[in-house]
Amino acid sequence: xxxxxxxxxxxxxxxxxxxxxxxxxxxxxxxxxxxxxxxxxxxxxxxxxxxxxxxxxxxxxxxxxxxxxxxxxxxxxxxxxxxxxxxxxxxxxxxxxxxxxxxxxxxxxxxxxxxxxxxxxxxxxxxxxxxxxxxxxxxxxxxxxxxxxxxxxxxxxxxxxxxxxxxxxxxxxxxxxxxxxxxxxxxxxxxxxxxxxxxxxxxxxxxxxxxxxxxxxxxxxxxxxxxxxxxxxxxxxx
Numbered sequence: 417x418x419x420x421x422x423x424x425x426x427x428x429x430x431x432x433x434x435x436x437x438x439x440x441x442x443x444x445x446x447x448x449x450x451x452x453x454x455x456x457x458x459x460x461x462x463x464x465x466x467x468x469x470x471x472x473x474x475x476x477x478x479x480x481x482x483x484x485x486x487x488x489x490x491x492x493x494x495x496x497x498x499x500x501x502x503x504x505x506x507x508x509x510x511x512x513x514x515x516x517x518x519x520x521x522x523x524x525x526x527x528x529x530x531x532x533x534x535x536x537x538x539x540x541x542x543x544x545x546x547x548x549x550x551x552x553x554x555x556x557x558x559x560x561x562x563x564x565x566x567x568x569x570x571x572x573x574x575x576x577x578x579x580x581x582x583x584x585x586x587x588x589x590x591x592x593x594x595x596x597x598x599x600x601x602x603x604x605x606x607x608x609x610x611x612x613x614x615x616x617x618x619x620x621x622x623x624x625x626x627x628x629x630x631x632x633x634x635x636x637x638x639x640x641x642x643x644x645x646x647x648x649x650x651x652x653x654x
Contacts, residue, residue: 447501447649450490451477458491462633463527469636477645479636481510487528487633489518490650496629497653500598503646507591509537510641511544514634515551516600517627525553531627532635533598533607533614537590546583546614548605555625558617566617572625583612593646601653629654 450458453475461467466486471478477488498516506512515530522529532549546562558574560566563582567575587610588594598607603626606616619626634645 444649447499447651449648450650451646451648453646456488459488460491462487462489466636475646477634477648479512479634479641479643479645481636481639481641481643484636485639486636487515488636489634490632492652493631494629495632495650495652497601498598498632499651499653500632500649501596502648503593503595504535505589505591505593505644506537507642507644509638510643511536511637512635512641512643513549513637514596514598514632516598516605516632517629518551518631518633519627521551521553523553526551528631528633529553529627530630530633531600531605533596535594535596535609545585545588546609548607548615548617552627555621560615560617562614564615566615568617568619568621570620570622572621579613579616581612583609583614587612595647
């Protein structure tokens with residue numbers, strides 16, 4: 417469901433985001449293939465009772481929503497800074513994404529707290545595909561839609577600007593494969609789809625209010641949906 421927002425856009429706030437030094441173009445060096453294309457070794461379903469929702473077929477991880485709403489989680493559950501590359505597709509409609517720095521929610525309001533990069537079929541919402549979603553009970557749950565750059569100041573106040581040449585729905589391969597690249601370094605986060613920037617954010621909140629490290633989770637959200645993942649590579653930076 418799309419959330420109504422009252423945030424105003426501005427074109428004159430000069431807050432630096434990804435510096436050339438911090439986010440220079442990265443090569444494929446040091447990426448590790450974390451899905452072997454044959455088994456789910458190194459992965460587990462959460463909750464555990466939803467394990468039947470995840471299988472491997474033709475070199476893909478297949479998530480079947482008729483079994484359960486679920487996450488498939490990488491074995492290293494303490495990742496902070498990272499680069500993650502993968503490909504996804506939806507044979508039909510569906511809602512999915514990848515959560516990073518995910519932890520079990522201590523407030524009990526959600527299953528997990530995380531920073532969540534949204535992917536989904538083209539009809540999911542005007543800008544949900546390609547958005548950052550904040551699963552952060554206990555603090556403001558911001559939304560950074562496709563084509564937006566969000567800066568969160570030390571008082572949790574958001575400022576949004578537009579990203580030039582961001583990915584659009586015309587860049588998405590409907591029912592075909594799409595490539596995603598997620599980068600998290602310190603307090604700065606971005607991801608791209610098919611080589612074009614989707615959404616970016618940086619936060620200046622006190623350390624105690626930030627998610628510092630945690631799980632990498634691929635999501636199976638909607639009942640009855642099917643999602644495919646393949647070519648999953650990870651570079652752990654911290």
